[in-house]
Amino acid sequence: MPAEAPEPGGPRPDLLAALTRISRLGSALTRGRLVERAVEETGLGRDRAAVGVLVALRTAGKPLRIGEIADRMQVVGPHITRQVQALEKRDLAHRIPDPHDARARLIEPTAAGAEAADRYLAFLLGWFTDALAEWPRQDRDDLVRLLSRFADDVTTRLAALGDGEE
Amino acid sequence: MPAEAPEPGGPRPDLLAALTRISRLGSALTRGRLVERAVEETGLGRDRAAVGVLVALRTAGKPLRIGEIADRMQVVGPHITRQVQALEKRDLAHRIPDPHDARARLIEPTAAGAEAADRYLAFLLGWFTDALAEWPRQDRDDLVRLLSRFADDVTTRLAALGDGEE
């Protein structure tokens, strides 16, 4: 009987299958060769974590405080402190005083750092653009639209999980 | 001029924005409280990695060799060896001889292990079902369909990156 018209809110096996695929994809992207190649594309070593900070700064488009970077990347402060120190050593970022708060410093990519971040992003964007190149236009548009909304929805719900409770 | 009708294959800023969101979502899911809660739901400790193995076995629906588990999870063999040892100690899985190859053993969840995996999956599936509950039916269907295809496409291309070259 349940084969006819499943209730709109019920659990869906295809959703489970999709989540399984996405989960695998997530690990493959995080640890796999694509990001490795993209990091190599920056011309620097293969320090993924530091590149992540650089990308956060680049996409922000303005200098950020340590705490702001940590929030955006959803990691704790000390981790960012260390990555920024690594970036500074290689002249990819530098600290400038925060005019409004002497406790804080603003982190800003150097010209070399900004270029490295751009190469990284261009490589990834190109790769995914290729991956979608043969898709029908409508499907591509739908995917980007729905994926963005999905990510936003889920991120919001995850934040709620973190705060008060479920 | 580029505001009118962008060429179908060109780079899209909205794709970059979507990738940024998805990337953040990925980290939040991997390290965040949702999976933590789902793992707690199993009734076992908070050993995410071991639960991953259990889920791989459960979704396979049949006993798997160490190498098969490693392939599906896209990690190396020694890692699986250790997780399976942990599962065995807690009576969540056990090894049985492979009738076709005396070098290998087949890993099979115990009843307790299978139930734990089911609780984990049910929790996650329920959470995502809730997250999509207020979406229009059509959008939900499209998302699941396109997301699955996207994951498959990208996984295939990633595998190609690993093999020959690209």
Added chain:
DNA sequence: TATTGTTATACTCTATAACTATA
């Protein structure tokens, strides 16, 4: 000689705790 798995070891990313300086 090639393959399956194990043991031992090391590395990457990230967290927690304790502390300093400024607000």
Added chain:
DNA sequence: TATAGTTATAGAGTATAACAATA
């Protein structure tokens, strides 16, 4: 007293290298 950041330390997850047993 609360907040921003740093230093020091620890842990989870996963990789690499060397090896054992069987094919």
